[in-house]
Amino acid sequence: MKFFGAYAEWSASLPCPSLEVDPAVVLTTVDQAVSCCGGPSGGAVHVNCMFREPLAPTAQGGDFETYLEPVRAWREGDGAYSRYDSAPARPGPEVLAEMADLAARRPRGILVVGRLADAEARAAVADLADALGWPFLPDVTSGLRLDSRQGTSVPYQDILLGSKEFMQRHPIEAVIHVGGRFTSRRLPDHLEALRPRDYVVVDEHRDRQDPIHRATRRFQLSVADFCRGLTALIRDVGDADWLADWQRASEHVGGLLAASLSADQSLSEPKAAWLVSRHIGEAEGLYLASSMPVRDVDTFGCPRPEPAVVAANRGASGVDGTIATATGFARGLGKCVTLMIGDQAFLHDLNSLRLTRTLDTPFVIVVLNNDGGGIFSFLPIAGFSDVFERYFGVPHGMTFEHAAALFDLNYTRPSSADEFVDAYEQARRRSGATVIEVQTARQDNYELHLSLRKEAVEGL
Numbered sequence: 027m028k029f030f031g032a033y034a035e036w037s038a039s040l041p042c043p044s045l046e047v048d049p050a051v052v053l054t055t056v057d058q059a060v061s062c063c064g065g066p067s068g069g070a071v072h073v074n075c076m077f078r079e080p081l082a083p084t085a086q087g088g089d090f091e092t093y094l095e096p097v098r099a100w101r102e103g104d105g106a107y108s109r110y111d112s113a114p115a116r117p118g119p120e121v122l123a124e125m126a127d128l129a130a131r132r133p134r135g136i137l138v139v140g141r142l143a144d145a146e147a148r149a150a151v152a153d154l155a156d157a158l159g160w161p162f163l164p165d166v167t168s169g170l171r172l173d174s175r176q177g178t179s180v181p182y183q184d185i186l187l188g189s190k191e192f193m194q195r196h197p198i199e200a201v202i203h204v205g206g207r208f209t210s211r212r213l214p215d216h217l218e219a220l221r222p223r224d225y226v227v228v229d230e231h232r233d234r235q236d237p238i239h240r241a242t243r244r245f246q247l248s249v250a251d252f253c254r255g256l257t258a259l260i261r262d263v264g265d266a267d268w269l270a271d272w273q274r275a276s277e278h279v280g281g282l283l284a285a286s287l288s289a290d291q292s293l294s295e296p297k298a299a300w301l302v303s304r305h306i307g308e309a310e311g312l313y314l315a316s317s318m319p320v321r322d323v324d325t326f327g328c329p330r331p332e333p334a335v336v337a338a339n340r341g342a343s344g345v346d347g348t349i350a351t352a353t354g355f356a357r358g359l360g361k362c363v364t365l366m367i368g369d370q371a372f373l374h375d376l377n378s379l380r381l382t383r384t385l386d387t388p389f390v391i392v393v394l395n396n397d398g399g400g401i402f403s404f405l406p407i408a409g410f411s412d413v414f415e416r417y418f419g420v421p422h423g424m425t426f427e428h429a430a431a432l433f434d435l436n437y438t439r440p441s442s443a444d445e446f447v448d449a450y451e452q453a454r455r456r457s458g459a460t461v462i463e464v465q466t467a468r469q470d471n472y473e474l475h476l477s478l479r480k481e482a483v484e485g486l
Contacts, residue, residue, distance in 0.1 A: 034070055035071050038058070038072075038074070039074040043078075049094055051239050053097060053100060053239070054108050054234065055073065057106050057110060058108070108241050108242060109242070109243050109244065111243065111244065111247075116251045117245070117247050117256075121245065122252075122255045125202070125256050126260050128226070129158055129202075129263045133263060134160075134196075134198065134200075134264070135202065135224075136162075136198055136200075136201055136202075137151075137155050138163050138201055138204070139155075139162065139164045139165060139205050140204070140207050140229075141205050141206030141207065141338075142169055145169075146250045148168065148169050150257070151170065151253050152170065152176055153257050154204075156178060157262070160264045161180045161269055161272035161273070162179045164179055164181065165209050166320060166324035167206065167320070167336060167337075171329070171336070172323075172328070173331075178269060180276045182279040182325075183213070183276070184210040184325045185325060185479055186279060187213055188212050188483070191486060193216055196268070198216075198220060200223070201217065201225045203241075204227075205228075205229060210324060215238075217238060217240055218240060221240060226241075226242065229245075230249060278486060279482045279483065279486075282484070283300070283326060283478065283482050284300075287326070292443070293464055295394050295464070295471050296478060298322075298366070298464050299322035299325075299327060299366065300327065300328055301443065302323070302366060303327035303328045303330070305451065306334045308332030310364065310454070311335050311336075311359045311364065312363070313336075313352040313355050313365045314337070315338070315366060315371045316339065317370070317399075318394065318471075323366065326478070337355050345370050345371035345374045346371075347375055348365070349378035349379060349381070353381045353382050353389070356389050357385065361387060362388035362454050363389055365391045368393075368394050368396070369426075372393050376429055379459070382458070385458060388457060388460075390460050391460065391461045393426055395426065396465075396466045396467065397423065398420050398468060399419055400468045400471055402418040403469065403472040427439065436456065436459065436461065437460070437461045438453075438460070438462055450462060
């Protein structure tokens with residue numbers, strides 16, 4: 027709670043002390059507070075510390091030595107847990123030399139690429155990936171996940187990260203994370219347990235994007251400048267066998283996914299994501315809504331040599347305003363745009379369908395309708411049938427042909443993969459908006475995701 031309104035430069039609330047709260051939460055919060063105090067704008071910060079009653083120094087009976095073991099290196103040292111470098115507009119030679127030394131000392135590292143702002147940053151990141159020789163894990167919001175031209179890319183990283191056997195055989199020594207947050211939850215889950223000694227985060231804003239509290243260095247710098255500067259200092263510092271293992275595994279996963287998804291004419295949410303990634307045109311726009319659409323393209327999307335321009339809102343990951351935002355994206359791009367959106371987000375922004383009528387370029391809305399909150403089927407709450415449907419599944423029982431008709435939009439509801447591809451190809455050539463509705467069942471969708479993931483890692 028920000029008690030001092032706009033007067034505080036930054037604020038945060040720490041949870042009540044508990045053995046269930048990672049001690050790194052406190053350390054990373056304090057480090058960010060100090061960074062904000064001394065940043066470019068400076069100013070007071072407010073950290074709200076909550077405590078339970080009674081406030082007397084009574085013994086708690088907890089095993090605090092075991093609790094503090096994960097931060098032992100910090101306790102024994104004399105520096106900050108996370109060092110923030112709010113540097114000048116360009117990275118200095120000392121910073122770049124330090125990062126080059128890190129890369130040389132940790133040949134089995136990974137380059138993680140989150141959301142990137144522009145083509146300049148994407149080109150610089152791609153060059154750094156080649157120079158490092160580390161596996162390059164691109165998030166779909168980076169704009170590089172669907173690009174098959176990236177030499178060290180591991181596009182099917184989300185499924186690989188879910189293979190305990192593969193990850194146990196490939197312990198990560200270091201992480202350089204450039205750009206925004208990662209869509210996949212499997213990467214932070216793995217790194218949270220692994221606790222790599224070196225976890226470097228580079229982005230242009232000062233906000234912390236370290237939900238697992240593992241970052242050891244944080245640079246507020248231009249991603250493009252950082253990558254170009256580091257690329258100039260290093261050449262193939264990675265372990266070639268290590269990289270080859272990751273890439274072979276990713277190709278293996280991609281081949282098994284393609285075989286499974288092309289085996290029959292059934293139409294599903296993973297197949298819709300896979301088909302769109304295969305058939306979207308070069309340099310066309312792909313706007314991914316929150317919840318399952320962005321995750322499905324990140325997981326099942328097919329890389330290609332003529333990638334699309336990908337955009338998504340990953341802030342609060344909400345459902346409001348998605349159609350309106352995608353329409354603005356289409357107007358700015360001036361080319362055909364495909365919006366992949368779930369039924370709940372579609373319902374929350376129906377009025378924005380009127381905006382799509384002003385577009386004179388093709389605008390394809392692929393609505394994945396699983397009659398409710400399909401993503402919640404993947405959470406533990408799905409096991410509580412007495413509350414799940416009413417409060418999380420929230421079925422609405424609707425299809426969307428009448429919504430399309432209300433705004434005089436083209437509409438189709440394919441029932442097979444071939445029908446979907448035909449409808450999609452026609453919509454991409456047709457001026458104005460087309461709604462393509464893909465109906466699925468939530469439980470079937472959940473089981474299909476599990477089976478595809480299981481099949482895709484067999485033999486690794």
